[in-house]
Amino acid sequence: MDTERFINIRRQLHQIPEPGFEEFKTQQFILDFISGLPQERLNIQTWKTGVLVRVAGLNPRKTIGYRTDMDGLPIFEETSCDFASVHNGYMHACGHDFHMSIAIGLLDYFVKHPVDDHLLFIFQPAEEGPGGALPLMQCKEFQAVKPDMMLALHIAPEYPVGTVAVKKGLLFANTSELFIDLKGKGGHAAYPHLSNDMVIAASHLVTQLQSIVSRNIDPLDSAVLTVGKITGGTKQNIIAETARLEGTIRTLSSASMVKVKSRIEALVKGIESSFECEAAIDYGANYYQVFNDEELTDEFISFLKTEKPADFYHCREAMTGEDFGYFLKEIPGFMFWLGVDCDFGLHHSRIEPKEEAIPVALRTLSAYIEWKATSQ
Numbered sequence: 001m002d003t004e005r006f007i008n009i010r011r012q013l014h015q016i017p018e019p020g021f022e023e024f025k026t027q028q029f030i031l032d033f034i035s036g037l038p039q040e041r042l043n044i045q046t047w048k049t050g051v052l053v054r055v056a057g058l059n060p061r062k063t064i065g066y067r068t069d070m071d072g073l074p075i076f077e078e079t080s081c082d083f084a085s086v087h088n089g090y091m092h093a094c095g096h097d098f099h100m101s102i103a104i105g106l107l108d109y110f111v112k113h114p115v116d117d118h119l120l121f122i123f124q125p126a127e128e129g130p131g132g133a134l135p136l137m138q139c140k141e142f143q144a145v146k147p148d149m150m151l152a153l154h155i156a157p158e159y160p161v162g163t164v165a166v167k168k169g170l171l172f173a174n175t176s177e178l179f180i181d182l183k184g185k186g187g188h189a190a191y192p193h194l195s196n197d198m199v200i201a202a203s204h205l206v207t208q209l210q211s212i213v214s215r216n217i218d219p220l221d222s223a224v225l226t227v228g229k230i231t232g233g234t235k236q237n238i239i240a241e242t243a244r245l246e247g248t249i250r251t252l253s254s255a256s257m258v259k260v261k262s263r264i265e266a267l268v269k270g271i272e273s274s275f276e277c278e279a280a281i282d283y284g285a286n287y288y289q290v291f292n293d294e295e296l297t298d299e300f301i302s303f304l305k306t307e308k309p310a311d312f313y314h315c316r317e318a319m320t321g322e323d324f325g326y327f328l329k330e331i332p333g334f335m336f337w338l339g340v341d342c343d344f345g346l347h348h349s350r351i352e353p354k355e356e357a358i359p360v361a362l363r364t365l366s367a368y369i370e371w372k373a374t375s376q
């Protein structure tokens with residue numbers, strides 16, 4: 001496999017990160033690549049900004065699905081790459097450029113080396129939000145070619161290149177976005193008694209929210225509540241009429257998600273009454289946990305240990321979220337981490353994953369899919 005080619009594709013994709021459901025250039029890039037492949041075995045469909053490509057099997061008994069996400073994040077890139085994002089304010093800071101180039105490499109390989117089973121490559125928009133997996137799964141294009149098993153990977157900055165980390169069962173958390181709007185009364189900075197300051201109300205609320213994880217959740221059943229963005233007011237000498245908190249909730253159990261949300265609602269009610277303001281809560285997109293099929297994951301681990309395309313690490317569950325969880329809720333399969341060894345983590349403006357991980361993923365997945373799609 002000419003892995004340099006797919007590293008180069010990763011660099012081209014890295015330059016054009018786009019928001020969820022606006023991956024227009026990315027979609028065109030993928031379609032252009034596909035149009036250069038031998039077409040005889042291909043069935044190509046688009047859904048919104050996504051692409052579904054089926055490679056017809058030689059003697060199909062099942063369909064194996066491979067999913068990559070496509071969207072970038074609203075982050076100003078601060079890497080030293082000479083192929084940095086040309087979309088100012090957007091960056092592939094969660095590895096979706098890696099994920100796509102690996103999917104393209106596998107597609108290229110299997111078009112030229114067909115296997116018995118059908119393979120479905122799913123280029124899915126909007127993983128970072130509002131979530132493309134669930135609506136894609138409901139579309140008629142997907143239903144017509146629905147796989148019998150699903151695979152995906154995610155880059156992992158904390159593991160060395162050459163490793164694959166996985167576990168059976170729960171891998172990623174349940175997630176819910178969180179948006180809280182506060183409305184009070186604006187006014188002159190010098191007349192606080194005639195106004196109702198939402199910067200103060202928002203500050204109290206952010207602090208109170210921290211008590212939920214520490215005091216309402218069983219410490220053995222982890223949860224995270226992060227407020228990632230806070231906005232309010234218009235100028236330093238004007239009392240803020242409105243403020244907005246934007247965050248995310250992560251829990252390992254769905255019972256804890258219910259609990260966190262009920263505590264948020266109680267605290268927000270308290271803020272309304274103590275600060276005499278109005279508040280509105282919006283939970284945005286919710287992602288179902290990523291739960292790896294036990295049998296298939298065990299089998300993949302045995303494959304890794306026997307064939308050794310990569311070093312196997314047994315990982316713990318993580319509080320990251322992934323709408324790939326919706327695929328795994330309906331279709332057996334698994335997701336794994338691909339070690340890319342870098343100093344900065346996911347969602348950081350300086351993340352520079354090591355590209356040597358791309359050949360590791362191509363080697364591992366082409367061997368595994370080849371075995372899975374011919375042997376059983």
Ligand SMILES: CC(=O)N[C@@H](CCC[C@H](N)C(=O)O)C(=O)O
Pocket residue numbers: 094127128129154175176177247248249285287319320321322323346
């Ligand atoms: C792997 C990863 O980083 N996924 C994202 C998914 C975001 C879900 C949603 N927008 C939310 O914030 O809840 C993550 O932040 O874990």
